[in-house]
Amino acid sequence: MAYSEKVIEHYDNPRNVGSLNKGDDDVGTGIVGAPACGDVMKLQIKVEDGVIKDAKFKTYGCGSAIASSSLVTEWVKGMSIEEAGSIKNSQIAEELALPPVKIHCSVLAEDAIKAAIKDYQEKNGQADGQAQ
């Protein structure tokens, strides 16, 4: 399978690989996917005054899944929670020029950021403040 240059670039130089302390109140953690399906994404955000100050990821999956999560961590830094929650998988797929069989990787990245926001909000007593 031929990969787009952007996927290869993110795969070779992934941004923000790592972990934040999931026990911290200002950290939201989202883990989506399943090993049996061939992809698991862990995406974490560190929030200050409603703004995402830092983001980290770890991904088990194909090159497109790694690139999708790398790209999302780059995007969400500096975004408000609302902005980050409104990122659509189609934007990710478009930016990385993902072929149809890899669209699910961008869906997973969107789910991961939403899950991280939800976790942060639940920790901080904002359980009903939904992510968009």
Place this chain on the structure above:
Amino acid sequence: MSVQTPVYFDYAATCPVDQRVVDKMLPFFTKAFGNSASRTHAFGWEAEEAVENAREEIAKTIGGDPKEVTWTSGATESNNLAIKGVAEYLAEKGNHIITVNTEHKAVLDTCKFLERRGVDVTYLEVDKGGLITPQQVADAITDKTVLVSVMHGNNETGVVMPLAEIGKVCREHKVLFHTDATQTFGKIPIDVEAMNIDLMSISAHKIYGPKGVGALYVRRRKPRVRLAAQIHGGGHERGNRSGTLAVQNIAGFGEAARIAREDMAEDMKRIGELRDYMKSELTGSIEHVILNGHPEHMLPGHLNLSFAYIEGESLLMALKDVALSSGSACTSASLEPSYVLRAMGLNDELAHSSLRMTIGRMTTKDEIDFVVGLLRTHVARLREMSPLWEMVQEGIDLDSIQWAHH
């Protein structure tokens, strides 16, 4: 260490054509271009002679008679002809076929096709090492069974089935025995008499011959095997398979078989040692590596490993200077991980993490060292990036997690 990239580690998929084979083929494109079925002139006779010489080389390699070799376009066609041909010819006698769930798709899909036409098919299940037992075959045979089809060496794992023992069971029960020997022909010894093989599919391009030619061994005596032809026309190949013969390919196939037969002992030893070296280098330096195969009954050139907690395609991407294949879903159109590895009891996750490395006549130790070095580096890098690896390091049991399947 001098290694020219890309490095080829996919010999089970296909091989470069041996220069001696090319030299053998060339005259038949331009000078000796006759149709081997032309009986009235020298052009035809010359082509026929080449075809018959090649037939003899194939027969010699498997301990059969040249008259028992039917040329085809490749092993896929041979499998189709053997299975459909027997099922059709013996339809009055019975409608039951026995095969194995790790067969190549050319066998499995042919069986599925026949099932839609009313044939009953039993798919025997392999054990963790990829083997079936002769007893499983014996237990599955009924008075309606007309054919048992068991592959010799598995294309994904290199596991070698106990053909002689299975052949014995088939002969005792008077059931025809077909084997898909695409991966083993010319690589390890095959004897159609000692193994009681009645039909056997083989291919040229896996043994440094050209693509586009194969053969079906069809036993002529004790018992005489008869087939219903699947391609009709001029009645070539004793009516088994019509169509003008690809003389240059056949001449190349014969030469490739001759070389394979003469070099077999040496190739087996050298390639087997290289594979064992690669296996010990990898399993000795990287933890959580699982061998997908059998500890003993293996083809010399196959090494199929799962690198736990890393998805296979992402590893392939890191090995962009190496040609190999993965059992990961992502490399196939179906999005399902390897059915062969799953049939051996491997879970989906480890099937997704598998790499098939197959080496051959041209592989060097330097190339192996190069690939081992790349794997060491990138397995470590990708594990650092893997949330599963992190969880395992934290002592979390991955099976205890309620994963959200999508």
